[in-house]
Amino acid sequence: MATDTPDDLQLITPALPAARRSRQARVVWGSRVVTVGGDAPVRVQSMTNTDTVDVIGTAIQVKELAIAGSEMVRITVNTPEAARAVPAIREQLDRMGIDVPLVGDFHYNGHTLLTEYPDCAAALSKYRINPGNVGKGQKRDRQFAQMIEAACRHDKPVRIGVNWGSLDQELLAQMMDDNALRAVPWDAKQVMYQALLQSALQSAAWAQELGMSANQIIISCKVSGVQDLITVYQALAARCDYPLHLGLTEAGMGTKGTVASAVAIGQLLQQGIGDTIRVSLTPQPGEARTQEVVVALEILQALGLRNFNPSVTACPGCGRTTSTTFQVLAKQIDDHLRAMMPVWKAKYPGVENLKLAVMGCIVNGPGESKHADIGISLPGTGEAPAAPVFIDGQKAMTLRGDNIAQEFHGIVERYIERRFKTPLP
Numbered sequence: 144m145a146t147d148t149p150d151d152l153q154l155i156t157p158a159l160p161a162a163r164r165s166r167q168a169r170v171v172w173g174s175r176v177v178t179v180g181g182d183a184p185v186r187v188q189s190m191t192n193t194d195t196v197d198v199i200g201t202a203i204q205v206k207e208l209a210i211a212g213s214e215m216v217r218i219t220v221n222t223p224e225a226a227r228a229v230p231a232i233r234e235q236l237d238r239m240g241i242d243v244p245l246v247g248d249f250h251y252n253g254h255t256l257l258t259e260y261p262d263c264a265a266a267l268s269k270y271r272i273n274p275g276n277v278g279k280g281q282k283r284d285r286q287f288a289q290m291i292e293a294a295c296r297h298d299k300p301v302r303i304g305v306n307w308g309s310l311d312q313e314l315l316a317q318m319m320d321d322n323a324l325r326a327v328p329w330d331a332k333q334v335m336y337q338a339l340l341q342s343a344l345q346s347a348a349w350a351q352e353l354g355m356s357a358n359q360i361i362i363s364c365k366v367s368g369v370q371d372l373i374t375v376y377q378a379l380a381a382r383c384d385y386p387l388h389l390g391l392t393e394a395g396m397g398t399k400g401t402v403a404s405a406v407a408i409g410q411l412l413q414q415g416i417g418d419t420i421r422v423s424l425t426p427q428p429g430e431a432r433t434q435e436v437v438v439a440l441e442i443l444q445a446l447g448l449r450n451f452n453p454s455v456t457a458c459p460g461c462g463r464t465t466s467t468t469f470q471v472l473a474k475q476i477d478d479h480l481r482a483m484m485p486v487w488k489a490k491y492p493g494v495e496n497l498k499l500a501v502m503g504c505i506v507n508g509p510g511e512s513k514h515a516d517i518g519i520s521l522p523g524t525g526e527a528p529a530a531p532v533f534i535d536g537q538k539a540m541t542l543r544g545d546n547i548a549q550e551f552h553g554i555v556e557r558y559i560e561r562r563f564k565t566p567l568p
Contacts, residue, residue: 160412160413160414160415160446160448161413161414161415162415163415163416163417163418164384164415165180165181165384165385165386165387165418166180166181166357166385166386167179167180167181167183167358167386168180168300168358168359168361168386169300169358169359170215170244170246170268170269170300171244172233172242172243172244172245172268174242175242175243175244177215177244179361179386179418179419180361180385180386180418181386184448185412185417185418185419185420185443185448185449186214186215186418186419186420187212187213187214187215187420187421187436187440187443188213188216188217188246188388188419188421188439189208189211189213189215189432189433189435189436189439190216190217190218190219190248190421190423191204191205191208191217191218191219191432192204192426192432194225195218195219195221195228195232196222196224196225196228198228198231198232198235199235201228201232202232202236202239204432205218205232205236205241205243206239206241207431207432207433208432208436209241209243210241210485211433211437211440212436212437212439212440213243213436213439214243214244215243215244215245215246215268215269215419216244216245216246217246217247217248217271218246218247219248220248220249220253220256220263220267221248221249221251221252223256223259223260225256226256226259226260226263227260227262227263229245229247229262229263229266229267230263230266232266233266233267244268244269245266245267245268245269246267246268246269246270246271246302247263247269247270247271248271249270249271249272249273249290250273250276250309251277253270253272253286253290254277254278254285254286254287254289254290254293257270257290257294258289258293264293264296264297264299265297267299268300269299269301269302269361270290270293270294270299270300270301270302271301271302271304272287272290272291272301272302272303272304272346273304273305273306273309274287274303274311274342274343274346275305275306275309275310275311275312275342276309277290279313280313283311287346287349288353291349291350291353291354291355292353292354294355294359295353295354295355299359300360300361301350301355301359301360301361302360302361302362302388303343303346303350303360303361303362304363304365304388305339305343305346305362305364305365306364306365306366307335307339307364307365307367307371307392308367308392308393310335310338310339310342311338311342314338314341314342315334315335315338318334318337318341319331319334322334332371336371336375336378339364339366339375340364340375340378340379340382343362343363343364344362344379344382347360347362347383347385357385360385360386361385361386361418362379362383362385362386362387363387363388363390364376364379365390365391365392366391366392367391367392367393367394368391369391369403369407372389372391372407372411373407373410373411376389376411376416376417377411377414377416380414380415380416386418386419387416387417387418388417388418388419388420389407389408389411389412389416389417389419389420390404390408390420390421390423391403391404391407391408391422392423393423393425394422394423394424394425395425396424396426396427397424397427400422400423400424401424401438404422404423404424404438404439405438405441405442405445408420408422408442409442409445409446412443412446412448413446420439420442420443421439422435422436422439422442424438440452450496451495452480452481452484452495453480453494453496453497453498453499454497454498454499455473455477455480455499456498456501456502456511456514456515456518457469457470457500457501457502457503458502458503458507458508460503461503461504462524463503463504463506463523463524463525464503464504464523464524466503466521466522466523466524468521468547468548469501469502469521470503471548472501472519472521472547472548473501475548475552476499476551476552476555479552480499487559487563490564490565491559491560491563491564491565492563492565493563494559494563497516497517497559497563498514498515498516498517499516499517499518500512500514500515500517500518500519500533501518501519502518502519502520502521503521503523504520504521504522504523504524504526505520505522505526508520508521508523509531509538512531512532512533513533513536513537515533516534516535516558516562517532517533517534517554517555517558518532518533519531519532519542519547519551520533521547528543529542529543530542530543530547530551532551532554534554534558
C-alpha cells in the first residue's frame with residue numbers, strides 16, 4: 144500500500160468556521176446586556192409554547208429555557224390580555240432571579256398592542272416584526288411605522304422576521320408579474336427567494352428611514368427546507384451586514400427536526416453566516432420544551448464555536464461490548480454533568496471545557512481516555528474485570544469490583560474541584 148513519505152507531507156490547516164462580518168446589536172434587560180453580531184458569540188434563542196396570559200406558567204417555562212442555556216426567550220403577544228400579562232411575567236422572572244431578555248412575537252395587531260399597552264412595550268427587550276403579517280396596502284405602511292416608532296420610543300431593537308409561510312402576498316404577486324415579463328423567466332422558487340430577501344431588506348431600510356439605528360436591527364428569512372435555508376442566507380449575507388438570526392421554521396419533530404436543523408444551521412455557521420440561532424423543534428409527547436435549547440447548544444459546541452457543558456466521548460458499542468455497563472455509566476455521567484452545570488458555572492469557571500471519555504473495551508478505550516481530561520476504559524467481552532482510569536493523559540488507577548460507576552463519579556467530582564476551583568483572594 145502506497146503511503147506518503149515525509150517529503151510529501153504538508154501542514155494540514157484546521158477547518159475552522161469563517162469569521163462573521165455583521166455589525167453588532169444589543170439586547171438589554173436590567174443589568175443583562177446580550178450583544179448580537181460582530182465578534183460576539185453566536186447566541187441561542189428559544190420560544191415558549193404556553194398561553195402568555197398564564198403568567199406563572201409562562202414565567203416557569205421561561206425560567207426552564209433560560210436555565211437550559213437560552214440567552215433570549217420569545218413569547219407570543221397576540222391579544223390585549225397577553226400584552227397586559229407581559230409586565231407581570233417580567234416581574235415574576237425578576238423575583239426568581241432570571242434576568243433573561245424577553246422578546247415579544249407580534250403578528251397582525253402588534254401596532255395596536257405596542258401603542259395601547261406601553262408597559263408591555265417597556266417590559267420586552269426586543270420586538271419580532273413579521274412584515275408579511277403587518278397589514279396590506281397603506282394600512283401596512285402605517286402599522287409597520289407604528290411598531291418601529293414604539294421600538295424607537297422605548298429604545299428596543301427589532302428582529303424583522305420574514306417567513307415563507309407568511310410572506311407579503313402583494314410583494315410576491317408583484318414580483319411574479321415582473322418575472323413573467325422577463326425574456327427568460329425565473330422558476331417560482333427563485334422568485335420566492337428574491338421576495339424573501341426583498342421583504343426583509345426593504346423593511347430594514349424603511350425602519351432606518353423611520354429613525355431606527357442600523358445597529359438595532361436583526362434580520363431573519365426563515366424557510367423549512369435545508370437547501371432553501373442555505374441558499375437564502377448565503378444571498379442575504381452577501382447583501383447586508385445586519386446581524387442574522389438562523390433557524391428552520393417548523394423544523395419538525397425528534398430526529399428529523401434535530402438533524403435538519405443541525406445540517407442547515409451548521410453549514411451556515413461554518414461559512415461565518417449567522418449571529419443567533421433557534422432550533423424550532425416540535426416537542427414529542429411528554430418531551431420538555433428545553434430540548435430545542437439542548438440541540439442548539441450542541442450545534443454550537445460541535446462546531447467548536449462555544450462550550451456550554453463538559454463533553455462526554457462514548458463509543459457506540461459493538462460485539463466486543465456485550466455489557467451495557469459503559470452505556471449506563473456514560474448516560475449517568477452526562478446527565479450528572481448537565482444537572483450540575485447551573486451550580487458549577489458559578490463555582491468552577493471553565494468547567495464547561497472539561498472532556499471525559501467513557502469507553503467500552505480495550506480497542507479504543509485507552510487511546511480515547513488519554514485524549515480526554517479524565518477517561519475510563521471499561522472491560523469488554525472476555526476482558527479482565529478491570530477499568531483503567533486516565534487523568535490528564537496518564538494512567539492514574541485501575542477500578543475493580545461492583546462500585547466502578549460510583550468511584551468514577553467521585554474521581555470526576557474531585558478533579559473538577561481541584562482543577563477549576565477559583566483560588567481565594
